[in-house]
Amino acid sequence: PLLGSADSDLLSELPTLVSRSRDLTRNHGVAAGAIQTLVDNVIGTGLRLASIPDYRALGKTKEWADEWARGVESEWRAWSESTDCDAANALTFHGMTALVFRASLINGEALALPLWLDQRGASYATTIQLVEADRLSNPAGVQDSKTLRSGIEIDAYGAAVAYYIRKTHPGDAYIGYGQDREEWLRVPVRTQFGRLRVLHVHDKERTGQHRGKPLLTSIMP
Numbered sequence: 691p692l693l694g695s696a697d698s699d700l701l702s703e704l705p706t707l708v709s710r711s712r713d714l715t716r717n718h719g720v721a722a723g724a725i726q727t728l729v730d731n732v733i734g735t736g737l738r739l740a741s742i743p744d745y746r747a748l749g750k751t752k753e754w755a756d757e758w759a760r761g762v763e764s765e766w767r768a769w770s771e772s773t774d775c776d777a778a779n780a781l782t783f784h785g786m787t788a789l790v791f792r793a794s795l796i797n798g799e800a801l802a803l804p805l806w807l808d809q810r811g812a813s814y815a816t817t818i819q820l821v822e823a824d825r826l827s828n829p830a831g832v833q834d835s836k837t838l839r840s841g842i843e844i845d846a847y848g849a850a851v852a853y854y855i856r857k858t859h860p861g862d863a864y865i866g867y868g869q870d871r872e873e874w875l876r877v878p879v880r881t882q883f884g885r886l887r888v889l890h891v892h893d894k895e896r897t898g899q900h901r902g903k904p905l906l907t908s909i910m911p
Contacts, residue, residue, distance in 0.1 A: 696896035701840045704901060708797050708824070711904035715796050721906060729792050736784030739766040774812040777805055777819035786820060790891055799823045799892035799902030801855070803877065804885075818889075823902075825856040829874040839900045842890075843876075848898055852878045853888045 692699075714721040741762045745755035769775050770783035781789065786802075793800040801821040808815035826841035828834065837844055843852040857873045877888055892902025 696899035697834070697839050697901075700899065700903060701834060701901060704798075704840070704903075707904050707907050707910075710910055711796050711798075711906050714906055714910065725792060725795050725905075728795060729788055733784075733788045733791055736787055739763050739770075741766075769814045769816070772813075774814050775817060777803075777807060777817040779810075786818060789820060793823070794891050794893075794902065795905045797823050797902070798904040798907075799890065801826060801853075802889040802891070803887065804889065821855060822859060824860055825858075826853060826901075827856055827860070827874075829854050830872070842900050844900065848900075850879050850888075850890070850900070852876050853890070 715725050716722070739762070741759040743750075743755050743758060745752060750758075773779045773782060775783045776786055790800040790802065801823050803819040803821060805817050805819055806815050807817050828838055828841055832838070834840060838854075841854045842850050843854065845851050854874045854876055857875060879888055880886055895903065
């Protein structure tokens, strides 16, 4: 094997690894069962908020903290247990959590965009849009460079600056859609006031790694 960097070793093989991982979990019983077991054991019934403010640092009382926590947890349940939290209005927060975790196992990574959609008439405008990691790619298929790594624009220290997300899935071209709509959206990592605009869920196994690797990679043979 060649002695390459984290990105040079992974990025060129990533599409092949992801497609094989999906094929295994779709058609192989052991692989499918392993992924489902992990999702059931790790996600379970879903994440629940336990709001515990540091009332001493805030100069408040314990009574204030308890009342504030009850109000916040009530708002959280109302948001997370409805489909208003999903930009596609299809999943609850538990459903999105399970889908993100499953995608991180099968694809090696998952993408989510926190959005503010106040024109839908829903009770809450804060929503999360899940994006398939296949859409994270270099615009027009340009080659990776010092500042662009498989759809991720990085600075001199290797920190992500922006993500290039294709507006359509590349696989849609095979069913007659997306051929004439190859457009990319540049999404900065944070807003001007510091809020995250892109959530990129993946494990890093090496320094300088910018994309995730499917869980089944080492045991595919």
